[in-house]
Amino acid sequence: MTLLSQVENPYIITRLDADQRGENLLECLSCGACTSACSWFDQEGGPVPRLIMRAALMGLDDLIVQSGALWDCLLCNRCTQNCPMGITMSQIIGQGRSHPDARDQIPEDIQKGVKTRLEVGDVNGLTKEEFVETVEWLAEEFVDEMDDPQATIPYDQEGSKFLYLPNPRELGINLLHLTAMAKLFYASKETWTLSSRHTDVTNWGYFINDEEVARKMALMVVEPAEELGIETLVLSECGHGYHVLKTLTEKLIGRKPGFDVISIPEFVMNYVDNGVIKLDPAIHPFKVAYHDPCNLARKSDLYDPPRKLLAHCCEEVVELSPNRENGICCGGGGGMLQDSSSKPKRMLTGKAKADQITAAGVTHVAAPCLSCHRQLGEISAHFKLNVAVDTIASMASKCLVL
Amino acid sequence: MNKHALEEKTVVVVGGGVAGMSAARHLAQHHINVHLVEKSPTLGGNASLWACMATDTCQNCGACLSQELAQSVANKNGISLHLNQQVTAIEKNEGSYSAILDPDSPPLKADHVILASGFSAFRPDGLLGQACDAHPGVITTNQLNHLLTNQNLDRFLTDKESPRIAFLQCVGSRNREKKRDFCSQVCCKISLRHINKILHMIPGADVTMFYMDLQVIGKEARTEFGALKDNIRLVQGVPAEILKGNPDNPLTLIHENPDSMARAASHFDLVVLSVGLHAQPGTAGMVQGLDLPVNDWGFLTNGIPGSSGQSSDPGILVAGCADGPKDIITSVVEGENCAHRIIQSAAEASQPSDPFPVAVMGDGHAGIETAHTLSALGFDPWVFGQGHRRDLPATLNNYIPDSRVVSVTGYANQYLLTYTAGDEEKKKSFSLSCRAIILAGEDQFLPAGNDLGIKSDKILSLEGFASTLDTDPEMIPDKLAFWQDFSGPESKQSSRQLLLLATRAAKLKKTVTVFMEKMLVHGMDGQRLYDEARKNGVKFLRINTPDDIQAADQSDIIQFTVKEVSLKGMAVSVESQWLILPDRSVPDVYFDALADLVNEPLDREGGLQSPNIRHRLTGSFRKGVFYTGTGHDDVTPDDVQAELLNICARLWELKHPQDPADPGVVINEKKCAKCLTCLRVCPHSAIRINNGVKPAIVPEACYACGLCVANCPALAIEKTDHSDDEMIAAIQKGQCVVFACQRSAALAAKTVFENGTLGDQDCQVIEVPCACRISTGLVLKSLARGPEKVILAGCHEGNCQSHKGSSEAQDVARFVNSLPGIRENQSVFWTSAAANEGGQLLNIIQPS
Structure with missing residues (x-):
């Protein structure tokens, strides 16, 4: 928090429609449980959740805008998890981020990403032509790798059962990851496809709390998927992408999309359960700690399928403490990871996670979210944790018995 | 009274905690057949698991009453105990009831059922993070009680001169996410008593209390808190998670630093979770099929405010925590009240009505309510006014508005009041014979002082605002501010009135701000009112001290600048047209x-009635003298109704005395020197003077404590059932002898004997009616029989039913030790031991 010094002029309570601001913001008891649970908890500075809640409740918009808290908040909702009245912090921060006076606080990378995504369809600006070229090249390699002429990385295949929605990194700096995912679909023996019309699981409209932007981005996913006539949309491992597409889409676009939404670890786990996909845990003969991404776990109630899948891919799953709904954010949530200038701050917010990993005494950590994955890798290097970081689906892909 | 009508009645009491036992005891005293069903193998309920909170003095928690009640219930004719049995259902057929038992036994048939199924303590599993669940340093209130009872606390905090101990309030209370969004009412007070006890045991302990809104309320609570608060750290804000640390700092709590506003980590050796009181899970199931509403939280509810004990089924009564969290003493009183309702209804038809005058002192709210209630129940109230109200309903015949009571003599059933009344010039003296006296004094309500520099036409009282709201709502401006604790600590009544008024104003679309140091919710009703106010948009700004608010009267508006607790280092501005105080x-x-x-003491805050739990909520040291109203406790009108029911139960006892009272104390006229020492020392005013000179015992007023026996210089007063010689006859050489008060130390000793830690050969326990019965002579006589040591054991100071028992016995011990030939402190000891302090007593008998 930057603006904590005594001010000359008192803040003036201006707005009285606090009840519009969250489902039950008015019911705040000022108990301070939120502050105690904040992911910044053993760090200097950072947002003080109770202050934000109380300021929002009193209509002290200026204070919130000037607090410096808006883009320091990780939107992890750990405070909300502990709130005895269930007041949703991410909603309050969201309103602050979309406040007219706070527009200039949106990190430059995020502003740029939003613009590119809306214009090109991909947050990194990958065009349709580049997409097709990349995927076709990958598909050729895939045939060789699988030593099977039928093996393929299809796109725009109408009537496929599954549509895979990748993370932009899978078509940029991390192409191997897309191949790894293709292997999983191959092993499932199901029809699947990519779509050249949309390539991106992310929805940064969520970070800037611009409902119109978020709606457009959601429709960029929903409409082509419906036109392809798929049954199920399989999401790349992405925390906020899952949260938006799984839990917020209906509200955003005003209707239920015509398909189911699952994450790729859930997809794989289904096929492990019915015996089609076989995994060899001996590929990873070590213990792996599981990290709960806030967007999947606390915010979307997805706890067990990725854990179960991980258990099939290594010697033993180690729980970090605390975990599940009380899990600690990797330190890159709320759009912080998407802002390249935030690294020094993320090494502060990641401290709690680093301590947790150290306490668990593991050499490997896995998370079903590519953002968490990147942040965990960075804190491992920064705090010299010496742990290797992977995603769950990627580990599964390596364990495939074909 | 028609005894047969009562003997034919049968009542099932569900639950053997303090409320159930108290009900059963009272019913059995009136010859009603009782089935007392308790699911655990022993009587006593939750209260019996609680530690004694006494330091040098009793802290008035009432936990020891459970031992005393269990003792009296277990040995009472007319009570059938069903231990290890649970009532699973209650069936109603044509006005009578059957309680179905598990394990399967024949159903119990009854004319009435008293539900006293109590509460269960919240289990905090998983609530405060995973460190909490398995860590030995994180304990609940109940576990702390266990450690205290077993004297394990010091062992637990080994080698630490200043152990760091945190108390976390509202664990499992005021939590909507856990579907427990009510205030459990008693936990703040329990924690304060625990802290007081710990500081007494470990003076160096470094105690921090984390709270939401500290509920300091009730008899002498503010005085006790005032003495404690400078020795502990108080932090507003409740940590939501406990983190595991290292051996040096085993536990870490993250919270807001109350001084800066930064997030702070504090390290502790022990964390006590003050867990909420929740509905007993079986209660709702038990009443399925009956027309008894259960609220969202699983408590029984009848929706009738102030209807202590009643349910919506006339044959079923509810006592104790089955309808919401309560303290021990209130639960005991409710048990009695339920029993009384049954007795009264059974005996009603056959009851001729004799005149039964009762003097009611006070004509405030409580006085008038008292008069109404007494009239309705066939008593004859005489109201002695203090000039509060003059236009009383015509139904109250005997109202003397401007009276001055000059003297009160006599005793229960035969009081004589002398009073003057009439105009100044024509003042006359009168007298009234009455059977009992009710002190219904009301606190004085003075207008709040105004040193804020605000014009007085902008400041209203709650009453003034309420009447404007009723009569002239369009007069009310758009912006209103209330300041809850402006005039000092808020009372339960005023905080509830404030919440109601603030909500009403908010519903009229007014902008309403409430300034407060804390919100006094205290229970389910208060929390509901607070919730309602917040939901309607009333803003509550929290301050630390009155200095955190600056006010400026700017002709049409008052401009407040407020340092809100959660916005450290900042100030917010609030405008208001009226300030309501x-x-x-x-x-x-x-x-x-x-x-x-x-001839009764005041409490330490200048209120009526001593805080002694042996006589509260409504009684006194003197039979036939009762208290109600704000003058003796922080009560709402609903509380007054419950108090009045209890007073009526006791008046009923006076009206229908049971077995003729024989205190077993006589004055031997031949020995009596008429020095009147007995008259002077008797704490119960149970000595009268016959023929102007001869003292005599008044059986109706006597508690048989034996203070007069021990104090009579001529040895003229004798206890017929326990003469000195009889008592000491069994003492053998070399033995340890304990003279033990029957209400405290004797019960404690019993537990030690029962669990086999001590045998008869080790120790001779001699029960006395009160520690004051242990006279110097008795001690000397017993020393002559050559025991190894003589222990005088009684109640903690302040807990003695006869007021002075403990201090008298201490004087005796001191005096005997000062006598030549007695080696100081080697053979005669005084110790206080409550009924629930068997372990402590054992330590004195057999020091380890």
Whole structure:
């Protein structure tokens, strides 16, 4: 928090429609449980959740805008998890981020990403032509790798059962990851496809709390998927992408999309359960700690399928403490990871996670979210944790018995 | 009274905790057949698991009453105990009831059922993070009680001179996410008593209390808190998670630093979770099929405010925590009240009505309510006014508005009041014979002082605002501010009135701000009112001290600048056109004189009635003298109704005395020197003077404590059932002898004998009616039989039913030790031991 010094002029309570601001913001008891649970908890500075809640409740918009808290908040909702009245912090921060006076606080990378995504369809600006070229090249390699002429990385295949929605990194700096995912679909023996019309699981409209932007981005996913006539949309491992597409889409676009939404670890786990996909845990003969991404776990109630899948891919799953709904954010949530200038701050917010990993005494950590994955890798290097970081689906892909 | 009508009745009491036992005891005293069903193997309920909170003095928690009740219930004719049995259902057929039992036994048939199924303590599993669940340093209130009872706390905090101990309030209370969004009412007070006890045991302990809104309320609670608060750290804000640390700092709590506003980590050796009181899970199931509403939280509810004990089924009564969290003493009283309702209804038809005058001192709210209630139940109230109200309903015949009671003599059933009344010039003296006296004194409500520099036409009292709201709502401006604790600590009544008024104003679309140091919710009703106010948009700004608010009167508006607790280092600005302040409530000036008249003490805050739990909520050291109203406790009108029911139960006892009272104390006229020492020392005013000179015992007033026996210089007063010689006859050489008060130390000793830690050969326990019965002579006589040591054991100071028992016995011990030939402190000891302090007593008998 930057603006904590005594001010000359008192803040003036201006707005009285606090009840519009969250489902039950008015019911705040000022108990301070939120502050105690904040992911910044053993760090200097950072947002003080109770202050934000109380300021929002009193209509002290200026204070919130000037607090410096808006883009320091990780939107992890750990405070909300502990709130005895269930007041949703991410909603309050969201309103602050979309406040007219706070527009200039949106990190430059995020502003740029939003613009590119809306214009090109991909947050990194990958065009349709580049997409097709990349995927076709990958598909050729895939045939060789699988030593099977039928093996393929299809796109725009109408009537496929599954549509895979990748993370932009899978078509940029991390192409191997897309191949790894293709292997999983191959092993499932199901029809699947990519779509050249949309390539991106992310929805940064969520970070800037611009409902119109978020709606457009959601429709960029929903409409082509419906036109392809798929049954199920399989999401790349992405925390906020899952949260938006799984839990917020209906509200955003005003209707239920015509398909189911699952994450790729859930997809794989289904096929492990019915015996089609076989995994060899001996590929990873070590213990792996599981990290709960806030967007999947606390915010979307997805706890067990990725854990179960991980258990099939290594010697033993180690729980970090605390975990599940009380899990600690990797330190890159709320759009912080998407802002390249935030690294020094993320090494502060990641401290709690680093301590947790150290306490668990593991050499490997896995998370079903590519953002968490990147942040965990960075804190491992920064705090010299010496742990290797992977995603769950990627580990599964390596364990495939074909 | 028609005894047969009562003997034919059968009542099933569900639950053997303090409420159930109290009900059963009272019913059995009136010859009603009782089935007392308790699911555990022993009587006592939750209260029996609680530690004694006494330090040098009793802290008035009432936990020891459970032992005393269990003792009296277990040995009572007419009570059938069903231990290890649970009532799973209650069936109603044509006005009678059957309680179905598990394990399967024949159903119990009854005319009435008293539900006293109590509460269960919240289990905090998983609530405060995973460190909490398995860590030995994180304990609940109940576990702390266990450690205290077993004297394991010091062992637990080994080698630490200043152990760091945190108390976390509202664990599992005021939590909507856990579907427990009510205030459990008793936990703040329990924690304060625990802290007091720990600081007494470990003076160096470094104690921090984390709270939401500290509920400091009730008899002498503010005085106790005042003495404690400078020795502990108080932090507003409740940590939500406990983190595991290292051996040096085993536990870490993250919270807001109350001084800066930064997030702070504090390290502790022990964390006590003050867990909430929740509905007993079986209660709702038990009443399925009956027309008894259960609220969202699983508590029984009848929706009738102030209807202590009643349910919506006339044959079923509810006592104790089955309808919401309560403290021990209130639960005991409710048990009695339920029993009384049954007795009264059974005996009603056959009851001819004799005149039964009762003097009611006070014509405030409680006085008038008292008069109404007494009239309705066939008593004859005489109201002695303090000039509060003059236009009373015509139904109250005997109202003397401007009276001065000059003297009170006599005793229960035969009081004589002398009073003057009439105009100044024509003042006359009168007298009234009455059977009982009710002191219904009301606190004085003075207008809040105004040193804010605000014009007085902008400041209203709650009453003033309420009447404007009723009569002239369009007069009310758009912006309103209330300041809850402006006039000092808020009372339960004023905080509830404030919440209601603030909500009403908010519903009229007014902008309403409430300034407060804390919100006094205290229970389910208060929390509901607070929730309602917040939901309707009333803003609550929290301050630390009155200095955190600056006010500037700017002709049409008052401009407040407020340092809100959660916005450290900042100030917010609030505008308001009116400021509404609760009145200041203080003990009335005449309380002193009133207490003098009836020869009763005041409490430490100048309120009527001693805090001694042996007589509360409504009784006194003197039979036939009762208390109700704000003058003796922080009560709402609903509480007054419950108090009045209890008073009526006791008046009923006076009206229908049971077996003729024989205190077993006689004055031997031949030996009596008529020095009147007995008259002077008797704490119960149970000595009268016959023919102007001869003292005599009044059986109706006597508690048989034996203080007069021990104090009579001529040895003229004798206890017929326990003569000195009889008592000491069994003492053998070399033995340890304990003279033990029957209400405290004797019960504690019993537990030690029962669990086999001590045998008869080790120790001779001699039960006495009260520690004051242990005279110097008795101790010397027993020393002559050559015991190894003599222990005088009784109640903690302040807990003695006869007021002075403990201090008298201490004097005796001191005196005997000062006598030549007695080696100091080697053979005669005094110790206080409550009924629930068997372990402590054992330590004295057999020091390890």
